[in-house]
Amino acid sequence: MSNSSKDNNVLVQLFRTFFGKHWPVWVGGIVLGTLNILLFAIKSPWGASGGINNWGENFFSSIGLFNLTEVVPVNMNLYGMLCLLIVIGSFAGALFSKEFALRIPPKGELIKGLLGGALMAIGATVGIGCTIGSFFSGVPALSGGAIVFTVGLFIGVIIALKYLIWEMEKFPKWSSGKSYTFLAAKPEKSKWQIVLGVIVVISVGIMAYIYSGTNLTMAWFIIIGGLMGLISQRSRFCIVKAFRDPFMSGESHGAVGVMAGLLVSLVGFTAIKMFGIGAGEVGLRAREMTWIFPHFWVKGAVGGLIFGLGMTIAGGCAVGTLWRVGEGQIKLWMSAIGFLLVSPISKLFIVPAFDSILPQSMKFKSFLPDYVGYGGAFLIVILIILVWYVFVKWNEKTGKFSAF
Amino acid sequence: MEIKETLDCKGLSCPMPMMKLAKAMKGLNSGDVLEMLGTDPGTKSDMPNWCAKTGNELLESVDLDGGVTRMLIKKA
Numbered sequence: 381m382s383n384s385s386k387d388n389n390v391l392v393q394l395f396r397t398f399f400g401k402h403w404p405v406w407v408g409g410i411v412l413g414t415l416n417i418l419l420f421a422i423k424s425p426w427g428a429s430g431g432i433n434n435w436g437e438n439f440f441s442s443i444g445l446f447n448l449t450e451v452v453p454v455n456m457n458l459y460g461m462l463c464l465l466i467v468i469g470s471f472a473g474a475l476f477s478k479e480f481a482l483r484i485p486p487k488g489e490l491i492k493g494l495l496g497g498a499l500m501a502i503g504a505t506v507g508i509g510c511t512i513g514s515f516f517s518g519v520p521a522l523s524g525g526a527i528v529f530t531v532g533l534f535i536g537v538i539i540a541l542k543y544l545i546w547e548m549e550k551f552p553k554w555s556s557g558k559s560y561t562f563l564a565a566k567p568e569k570s571k572w573q574i575v576l577g578v579i580v581v582i583s584v585g586i587m588a589y590i591y592s593g594t595n596l597t598m599a600w601f602i603i604i605g606g607l608m609g610l611i612s613q614r615s616r617f618c619i620v621k622a623f624r625d626p627f628m629s630g631e632s633h634g635a636v637g638v639m640a641g642l643l644v645s646l647v648g649f650t651a652i653k654m655f656g657i658g659a660g661e662v663g664l665r666a667r668e669m670t671w672i673f674p675h676f677w678v679k680g681a682v683g684g685l686i687f688g689l690g691m692t693i694a695g696g697c698a699v700g701t702l703w704r705v706g707e708g709q710i711k712l713w714m715s716a717i718g719f720l721l722v723s724p725i726s727k728l729f730i731v732p733a734f735d736s737i738l739p740q741s742m743k744f745k746s747f748l749p750d751y752v753g754y755g756g757a758f759l760i761v762i763l764i765i766l767v768w769y770v771f772v773k774w775n776e777k778t779g780k781f782s783a784f
Numbered sequence: 785m786e787i788k789e790t791l792d793c794k795g796l797s798c799p800m801p802m803m804k805l806a807k808a809m810k811g812l813n814s815g816d817v818l819e820m821l822g823t824d825p826g827t828k829s830d831m832p833n834w835c836a837k838t839g840n841e842l843l844e845s846v847d848l849d850g851g852v853t854r855m856l857i858k859k860a
Contacts, residue, residue, distance in 0.1 A: 559795025564851025
């Protein structure tokens with residue numbers, strides 16, 4: 381078969397539409413926002429730091445450290461599996477697009493990955509949540525704490541970006557030196573990555589089918605997690621990018637993509653909460669309070685700031701780290717390791733100490749509709765997104781706040 | 785075509801390649817061409833956006849063996 385007749389095959393064309401080049405970030409944002417609504421309808425919204433913490437607890441319990449009791453095995457923990465499937469889904473996406481390769485950066489970058497991951501773990505445990513749970517899901521869940529967490533994230537990102545620029549000027553050697561790349565596909569001929577991608581997708585399907593007999597919720601989390609990983613990899617959906625780029629290069633693509641996802645989730649989450657969809661035995665109030673964490677305001681702000689520092693140094697937030705792990709970026713493997721190792725330690729030692737000095741008035745659950753009604757809360761979030769949009773677009777034109 | 789400078793970003797992931805590129809471009813004159821070698825797939829979508837914003841021109845983007853992408857950028 382010649383190349384031209386191959387191009388005429390509608391299935392080949394369809395495959396190329398998905399895997400020939402990257403998707404616009406806003407497409408990824410809208411689809412991820414929609415899948416997030418589906419997760420909430422089935423059980424509860426998207427989160428990432430809890431799942432990575434579950435990996436860490438399993439690690440420490442397997443080596444008998446810290447006396448962790450009642451650790452749920454990863455294969456029985458919905459969010460532990462969701463995170464794992466994001467890695468696997470991204471792996472499949474990277475294979476299909478021949479973008480998978482083990483990329484080992486210079487030493488300094490590996491250390492930054494590890495430190496960034498450790499900081500993210502402290503931020504996520506202190507602030508209860510990450511860029512997904514307390515931002516991409518928390519803001520549409522109409523949580524006041526999530527909005528404060530987001531403000532903290534912004535401040536953390538700006539400080540860490542200034543550090544990165546300073547480091548690049550003063551110590552350029554930290555981010556240069558020997559690097560290695562393994563298992564990269566040859567641009568034209570190589571087919572093994574695509575074949576392996578098919579095997580990975582079939583395996584995920586079988587995994588979901590096996591769970592469907594005993595745990596239907598898990599089966600759906602497996603499918604949605606796989607899709608989320610694949611979509612994140614194809615659209616390069618990254619919340620660090622959304623927060624950082626306006627202050628770095630001034631570009632707004634990443635930010636607009638995240639806003640699109642927030643808007644979609646906002647509509648779906650508000651409807652689920654107002655009608656109590658899926659409330660079942662837990663009751664309407666508990667359903668309304670889903671993803672409203674006791675972190676308003678100092679707890680959320682401090683956690684967000686530490687998380688923002690960590691994700692900027694690592695070059696990937698919780699989900700950005702996970703899908704880059706699937707793509708073979710070893711710096712982000714270090715970030716995931718730092719995250720999973722430090723998260724249980726922070727939960728055991730740092731969080732209790734921090735909580736003991738904070739009065740109750742600085743760490744309570746704040747559900748916006750309790751103060752201003754659903755309409756008011758909905759409008760507040762829309763207004764915040766609108767102001768953010770106008771800011772990034774104005775800044776893109778004028779470059780007032782961008783470093784380069 | 786004369787290549788004024790080669791920037792090796794192999795192994796680096798976002799945001800380091802774009803940060804290093806922005807810094808390197810500052811040191812060039814209008815019309816100079818910079819060669820960038822990198823392995824982060826993200827640069828492939830970041831670069832056209834960045835060029836559209838800054839007015840610099842992406843002359844060429846080719847995938848080489850070993851997962852390396854070679855890009856030639858002409859300063860505006």
